[in-house]
Amino acid sequence: MDDQTKKFAGMGNAAGADRSDPAPFYAEHVFVCTNRRPAGHPRGCCADKNAEELRDYMKGRAKELGLKDVRINSAGCLDRCELGPTMVIYPEGVWYGYRSKADIDEILETHVRGGGRVTRLMLMPDQRPPKG
Amino acid sequence: MDDQTKKFAGMGNAAGADRSDPAPFYAEHVFVCTNRRPAGHPRGCCADKNAEELRDYMKGRAKELGLKDVRINSAGCLDRCELGPTMVIYPEGVWYGYRSKADIDEILETHVRGGGRVTRLMLMPDQRPPKG
Numbered sequence: 001m002d003d004q005t006k007k008f009a010g011m012g013n014a015a016g017a018d019r020s021d022p023a024p025f026y027a028e029h030v031f032v033c034t035n036r037r038p039a040g041h042p043r044g045c046c047a048d049k050n051a052e053e054l055r056d057y058m059k060g061r062a063k064e065l066g067l068k069d070v071r072i073n074s075a076g077c078l079d080r081c082e083l084g085p086t087m088v089i090y091p092e093g094v095w096y097g098y099r100s101k102a103d104i105d106e107i108l109e110t111h112v113r114g115g116g117r118v119t120r121l122m123l124m125p126d127q128r129p130p131k132g
Numbered sequence: 133m134d135d136q137t138k139k140f141a142g143m144g145n146a147a148g149a150d151r152s153d154p155a156p157f158y159a160e161h162v163f164v165c166t167n168r169r170p171a172g173h174p175r176g177c178c179a180d181k182n183a184e185e186l187r188d189y190m191k192g193r194a195k196e197l198g199l200k201d202v203r204i205n206s207a208g209c210l211d212r213c214e215l216g217p218t219m220v221i222y223p224e225g226v227w228y229g230y231r232s233k234a235d236i237d238e239i240l241e242t243h244v245r246g247g248g249r250v251t252r253l254m255l256m257p258d259q260r261p262p263k264g
Binding site for chain 2: 021022023024025026029031034071073074075076077078079080088090091092093094095117122123124125
């Protein structure tokens with residue numbers, strides 16, 4: 001274990017949080033990967049799996065639900081392409097693989113609004129692409 | 133204070149972290165706004181302030197420094213355009229406004245590698261654009 005890893009290993013899920021840091025600017029900050037790779041790329045990409053349309057849907061639904069202090073952001077490649085389309089929600093660092101508007105609704109209502117977790121869609125940290 | 137705000141108000145800087153959440157996939161996840169607005173937009177944009185070149189520089193330097201479990205990501209509009217170019221680093225949710233390669237070096241070395249804070253560049257949560 002190197003120093004970088006060691007620094008965080010004992011900090012559990014509040015990794016990196018410093019008691020003297022400013023309050024969060026967004027209570028929930030969602031990053032939706034919308035990266036597009038060239039056609040035929042072996043890793044695929046989230047954009048080819050409808051990520052842009054679903055990102056737009058998520059932004060619209062978050063607005064309709066009147067969620068406060070929540071930001072739905074586009075992101076470049078989150079590098080978990082094979083599991084995509086993917087998103088990560090901070091500060092808690094929970095990742096989801098989703099497929100449909102129904103999945104987005106459930107993530108918004110259960111996680112972002114309700115503070116729960118949509119366990120059936122969560123990605124675990126050991127889900128990594130095979131080394132190529 | 134509405135329910136959404138209340139939910140997080142008592143949780144300090146570990147807001148949203150749940151003891152049963154999986155370990156973080158990235159120890160440090162940096163999101164650099166590279167949004168581009170149409171020329172002449174009153175809010176300006178990070179892309180017009182050299183964000184793309186500086187994002188590329190940050191990615192390259194992070195690689196050269198051999199930082200493990202660190203991801204430098206592009207992001208769409210983080211909506212703090214007037215303070216830009218901006219970035220936010222999770223899970224700690226610390227925001228920076230930066231201008232130069234020297235600023236990027238300092239953020240990488242002091243914050244991302246060292247676990248400290250570059251206080252002179254930090255954005256506070258009450259720094260908000262004037263309501264237009």
